[in-house]
Amino acid sequence: MFSGEYSPPGGLRVIRANRNPPVLALSGELDLATVQRPVDAVVAVLTQPAPEVLVLDLTGLAFLGAAGIRTLLATQDHASARGVGLRIVTGGNPVVERYLSVAGVRPVFDVYPDVPSALAVVDKGSFLDVAEGAWTENS
Template sequence: MTPLTITSRDAATGPVLEITGDLDYTSAPELRRLLDQLALMAGQQLVLDLTGLAFCDSSGISALLAARSRAMEQDATVALAAVPANTARILRVVGLDRVFALYPDAAAAVARTSVTDLTA
């Protein structure tokens, strides 16, 4: 089990949350609490950088969906960057690869270019 760490930084398009470790039943509430405190402006994009994500279960997927809902409530969008292969497979199987904007890395998400194809 890898402890969850979430770091935040600002980018030109909005906040970037770098999520590392395990996003699971025990740690997903931490991400949800952070999202509840996050103020987004209309038109901004929240980027969830998953480069360091070690594990994601259904509770983690639910937290990602909560991030999307939170962004939509504030007339913003959410993008997932650097989605690990095992999580990408889950997103693809349940059809969420068509719900989230997916990017190969946080820089591409901030630039809003080079959408990742998860069909591989």
């Protein structure tokens, strides 16, 4: 069930699923011509009673430009300032993985391989528990 879908001519779709936490799925191109759509969607989510977590699903992106990277960083800052955790889903998308790595920003984000994984971590404390468990298992 979706509460909003935006399809600008620049080729980016933003779909907001009605769920808790909210998931914004982006598909197409995230560049200078299209960044306003996800910005508007994020602002709409964060101006309501803010959720604990916002999930951005980037699995469907075909292109991620520098303006898209800046938008992701600004979204992280905006969410953090409101006490909202931002989770990025890459789905193993090589375009997204490559640009996050090349830009040197992948470590800045809380990245997940798929939406169910991003939703499975209940809160920040749970994330730290999961991360610590993974760290100690591999040590």
